[in-house]
Amino acid sequence: MxxxxxxxxxxxxxxxxxxxxxxxxxxxxxxxxxxxxxxxxxxxxxxxxxxxxxxxxxxxxxxxxxxxxxxxxxxxxxxxxxxxxxxxxxxxxxxxxxxxxxxxxxxxxxxxxxxxxxxxxxxxxxxxxxxxxxxxxxxxxxxxxxxxxxxxxxxxxxxxxxxxxxxxGNRKTSAVKPHALQLRQNSHGDMSDVKGQEQAKRALLLAAAGGHNILFVGPPGTGKTMLAQRMLSLMSALSEEDGLEVAAIQSISGQPFAAEHWRQRPFRNPHHSCSAAALVGGGSIPKPGEITLAHKGLLFLDELAEIPRHILDSLREPLESGQVCISRAQHSTTYPARFQLICALNPSPCGSFDGDIGSARATPDQILNYLSKISGPFLDRIDLQVDVPRQPEVLRAEQSSVKVHTSAELRLLVEQTQEIQLQRQGCLNSMIPASDIAGQCQLLPQDHEFLVQAIEKLKLSHRAYHRIMRLARTIADLQESSCVQRKHLAEAMSYRALDALLKQLRNL
CATH class of the missing domain: 3.30.230.10 (Ribosomal Protein S5; domain 2)
Known part of the structure; x- marks a missing residue:
């Protein structure tokens, strides 16, 4: 005893x-x-x-x-x-x-x-x-x-x-030997599968290169989900340190572990009916949610306007800080949540609106109420709002031999662009601190005045101003330009599809 x-x-x-x-x-x-x-x-x-x-x-x-x-x-x-x-x-x-x-x-x-x-x-x-x-x-x-x-x-x-x-010591067992791990590419399709939608593919390339959040806006069947799924094919593999962190998150969440997925970025696609606890994390003893399971990878939210507003707003702090602190009576736990957000929505509850109010079965007020479920502060955290319209001309030219870029070609361009960012500031452009933006995105006085006037005309917030600057920096890096020019600012401000749609509806 x-x-x-x-x-x-x-x-x-x-x-x-x-x-x-x-x-x-x-x-x-x-x-x-x-x-x-x-x-x-x-x-x-x-x-x-x-x-x-x-x-x-x-x-x-x-x-x-x-x-x-x-x-x-x-x-x-x-x-x-x-x-x-x-x-x-x-x-x-x-x-x-x-x-x-x-x-x-x-x-x-x-x-x-x-x-x-x-x-x-x-x-x-x-x-x-x-x-x-x-x-x-x-x-x-x-x-x-x-x-x-x-x-x-x-x-x-x-x-x-x-x-x-x-x-x-009767029968000694050998220690587990480290795996001889081989890097495998993801199986989420190739960008060459996407026909047409050149603007959306350009926006996807920018999002991958700078780590920016992106929203696709368009009627059903135009390729929004297909584009989102191919985003992963443009992104480089995780480093060993990040891969181990992602594997640790999978381990505590009880997901089946597969060594062949080593260093692959996670892709999470929760249904729009998921609860706040499932998305952010929760429980009496806090457990990780979808945003933590998407750490160092992608979180795809389809049918964005169908998700309750309070659930979407719960993502605002994690999108800024890259972590989520879940506090309960028994214990508080902080989980990493440095994910890249991809969203998609139909611009009307009827699903048939393609930018012309005459094509919709819903009234402008009904469409406006539907889109107003998404709060302004949440939209402020999305860098690119991209229109994904119907393109009947693509169907007519589907059998043509138009050259399309593969994911491997675009991924090489993404990696080169990211290397420029890492050498300059040690992080991707989407994570440049607000205090460093002016130094990393220097503008000529007339170009800065052009941007300020555009921000005032569009009635955008200071956060949106910073995100436009970061996106313009990525566009410049993609073109190997050392400074941000007016054309880069103009392209960055062109990705405001939902803002433009809301303004159009309010003027009707």
Whole structure:
């Protein structure tokens, strides 16, 4: 009878805080108690642990067993503590040496037969374990996630018996070796698939080159969704550091992990009926939402005007800061949310409006009310508003041999343009701080006056002014121009399709 301490980690955002599993076995009436702010799944561990130990041919001590999950103020959920509790019972009851788990961290759910089942959040836990210079024992099903780390520190085990044999030295298991990862391109189609819509393709190229948010406006069937899906083919692969961060987010969200998707940017396309908690994140213990799952990738919102206004407005702060802080009574968690937003909407509730009011089955007031669901502050955070009209002439010329650029050709141009930005200011143009815009986007006095007059005429905000400047800087970089000229400003201001439509409707 004695006391044992085994290390594990909680699942709480990307932090993976350390948890000490303190197990005390004392004489007394048989009783098994878990304390330290456990949720229901953690409290149920006592039945899983007892049955797994007995079915694995170990003795379950008769006496008063107290398990304390420290720190007590940290909420604990899930079955990831099962393995650490079981090993703590074995050490405290003398079936394992007292110092056998001193330099180990253990994560895993126990089946009733002693098998180890996979758990969420393995990658953040292993990264924190690596910083503490410890080794980790994980379920065999989580081995593919452990292989992303460049150091061999995790031992993947199938059963509790295998864990005990490894600790005793009876049958040592080799550490998980780093994967020989190969970079694969995404499978979201090629830009050569898109016929016509040259302005929209130009805007998509600018959005990819500068990291700008973009909105497609047009009637159904004109290629808005098709364009959005091909945006990913224009973007370069993630760096290893960013790829590991994206993989960590997938790990804590419980998504199936596939090593072949290594360094591929995520593409999230939630339905327009999703809730604010699903989009931004939430829960009693905060979990990541779609904007976090789209970190370093794309978030595509189709049927934008069908999404409730308060849900869209919840994106305003993350679009500016690149992160979201979810506060609840028990805990607050900050998740990364540096995503690129692509939106699409039909300009009328009837779906047949193509810029001419005579083509719509809805009245101007009905169309205006429909589009007014999107708030001005939200629109301010979108750099390009692009008209995607019907193009019947494209159908007539579909069989012609007009040369179209492939995604590979355009991606090379995007990478060259981004290299110019990174060398100049260390970030993409969309992330230039407002205080640095004047220095990075220097204008001639007459060109600046031209821009100010246009902003006053269109009644745009200061935020829209800054975003036009950033977009003009990207247009100049794409043309390898060292300074921003009036033609660049004029093109940047031409991507205001929704603003122009709203102004037209108000004048009717």
């Amino acid at each position: 004695g006391l044992a301490v085994v290390y594990t980690r909680a699942l709480l955002g990307l932090e993976a805080p350390q948890v000490q599993v303190e197990v005390n076995v004392a004489r007394g009436i048989s009783h098994f108690q878990i304390i330290g702010m456990p949720e229901t799944t953690v409290r149920e561990a006592k039945d899983r642990v007892r049955t797994a130990l007995l079915n694995s041919n170990y003795e379950f001590p008769i006496g008063r067993i107290t398990v304390n999950l420290s720190p007590a103020e940290l909420p604990k959920q899930g079955a990831r503590y099962d393995l650490a509790i079981a090993l703590g019972v074995l050490v405290a009851s003398g079936q394992l040496d007292d110092d056998s788990c001193d330099n180990l961290e253990c994560y895993g759910e126990l089946a009733l037969d002693g098998a180890l089942r996979p758990v969420q959040g393995t990658i953040p836990s292993l990264m924190a374990c690596q910083r503490q210079q410890r080794k980790a024992i994980i379920p065999a099903a989580n081995a593919s996630e452990a292989g992303l780390l460049r150091s061999a520190l995790a031992f993947a085990m199938p059963t509790l018996n295998a864990v005990v044999d490894h600790i005793r």
